[in-house]
Amino acid sequence: MVLTHFHADHAGGAADLAHRDGVTVVAHRLEAPVIRGEATGPAPDPAGAPRWERDLYDEVPHPPPAAPAPVHREVADGDELDIAGGAVVVAVPGHTDGSIALHLPGPGVLFTGDAAAGAHGGVIPGVFHADRARAAQSFRRLAGLEVETVCFGHGDPLLGGAGVALRRAAAALD
Numbered sequence: 001m002v003l004t005h006f007h008a009d010h011a012g013g014a015a016d017l018a019h020r021d022g023v024t025v026v027a028h029r030l031e032a033p034v035i036r037g038e039a040t041g042p043a044p045d046p047a048g049a050p051r052w053e054r055d056l057y058d059e060v061p062h063p064p065p066a067a068p069a070p071v072h073r074e075v076a077d078g079d080e081l082d083i084a085g086g087a088v089v090v091a092v093p094g095h096t097d098g099s100i101a102l103h104l105p106g107p108g109v110l111f112t113g114d115a116a117a118g119a120h121g122g123v124i125p126g127v128f129h130a131d132r133a134r135a136a137q138s139f140r141r142l143a144g145l146e147v148e149t150v151c152f153g154h155g156d157p158l159l160g161g162a163g164v165a166l167r168r169a170a171a172a173l174d
C-alpha cells in the first residue's frame, strides 16, 4: 500500500489495512512520522490561493486526522518499487512536505496523489497545498515525465495524451 501523503482522505484506511497479511505500507520518509502519529503535518496555506479555491476549502468537509498507522518502508525520490512492473517514486513536495507520485515508465502511467487533480476533463495543479510555490515546482516536474495515463487523488483520470495535458497546464503556471 503506497500512501502518497498523510491526509486522512488518502491515509485514513491504512490503520485498518496495515496489519493484514502481506500488506506493506510505503510512504516518503518525511511523511512517515506524520502517518505514524509521531508528528503533525502542515496545514494547507490559503495565501495566494485563488478565491474559488478558498471558497471550495470552506465548502468541503475536513475529516479529522487519520488514525496512526505503521509505515513499513520509507522511500525517497528515485526509489523503485517492485509493483506493477516497476514503479518509480517521484518526490512532489508542496501539497505536503513528503508528498509522492508514482511513475510507471513502462506503460507510461502516473499516480499523482494530490500534486495534481483532474478537473473539467483536464488537469490542474491540485488544491489545498501547504506550500503553493513548491507545489508548482513539483507540478512542473510531473509535466516533464513521459506519460500517457494519469490517475489523480481527486478527479477523473486522463486516459490518453496525459503528458500533453500536463505540459499545457504547467505552461499556464508561468
Ligand SMILES: [Zn+2]
Binding pocket: 005, 007, 010, 095, 114
Ligand atoms: Zn491531500
